[in-house]
Amino acid sequence: MASLFSRASRALPYLTGAAVVGAAGTAFYATRRPLLLDSKANEPSKTLNFPSSMLFSKQLTVTNTEQINHDTRRITFQLPGGEGEVSGVPAGAAVLTQHTPKNAWFPVLRPYTPTSDPDERGVLQLVVKQYPNGRASSHMHSLTPGDKLSIRGPIPGYTWIVSKEPPKEARSVLLVAGGAGITPIYSLAKGILSASNEQTRIQLLWGVNGTRDIVLKKELEDLELKYPERLQVTYCVSGPEAKPEAPSFGDEKKWKKGYIDAAVLKEAIARCESGQWGDEKGTKVFLCGPPAMEKAIGGKGGVLAELGVTGKQVHKF
């Protein structure tokens, strides 16, 4: 049985819907069957189906918005078909939000990975960081209940394959997030942990500037409690709280001062190597963060390369 996950591509949002369909036309794509105990007759339909909902946008209605840290909001939408629908967005995959600013000729499109579950009925949830002068994020932060938002997608992406037979040793993968890059990493982790027949273990490293930048903390803790043998989250705080004279964060295994550097990666890799490191396709590291971080860690001559991880073994969102 193959479970399929998707990845977001940075290049796609700037193409038109038609171009996206053309570009992705050759890519194999399928979505994960929602694991529901319903009979076939009342199986929920999907709001988003590639490629038609990439061409024709869907209108979602905002039901709730909530500020979850100093610059990030969680926005909850109702799917057009209500409880009879699920989003159709596989774990780790992104949708494109679309709005046309006043007096603008062209719409603004941005990829966001939902934090709601792929098989959750009637609901899509996005966690959106506000960037200074960010056109999409400012619009998203201005939304209030009752407002509508156009979305397209899902963007086809990474195909996660669940082994037919359980491997002799449990597989491990390393998930690395920087800042707001946590949303696809969180979604992928949740998808891997909750998929049936899946035993893969996850080392998740998340680099943030300050503890105030952390979101989804409760959600990550819940996953760690639910899958204690399979998920370990390590936070790396690089801002002023990381100064030597600043107080310790307490649990030094879980909370590190400084960037996700060679030492931190080495430790996490050692834990991965205690089993079989890499997924069925040989991908060992999934990386999502700001471009400078992705380059420093996963670029040519980056830290991972120095630690012997080849470019092919790293998947960047």
Ligand SMILES: *[C@@H]1O[C@H](CO)[C@@H](O)[C@H](O)[C@H]1NC(C)=O
């Ligand atoms: C990190 O946080 C500090 C203090 O909150 C802030 O002054 C600084 O600009 C932040 N750096 C980045 C890269 O966001």
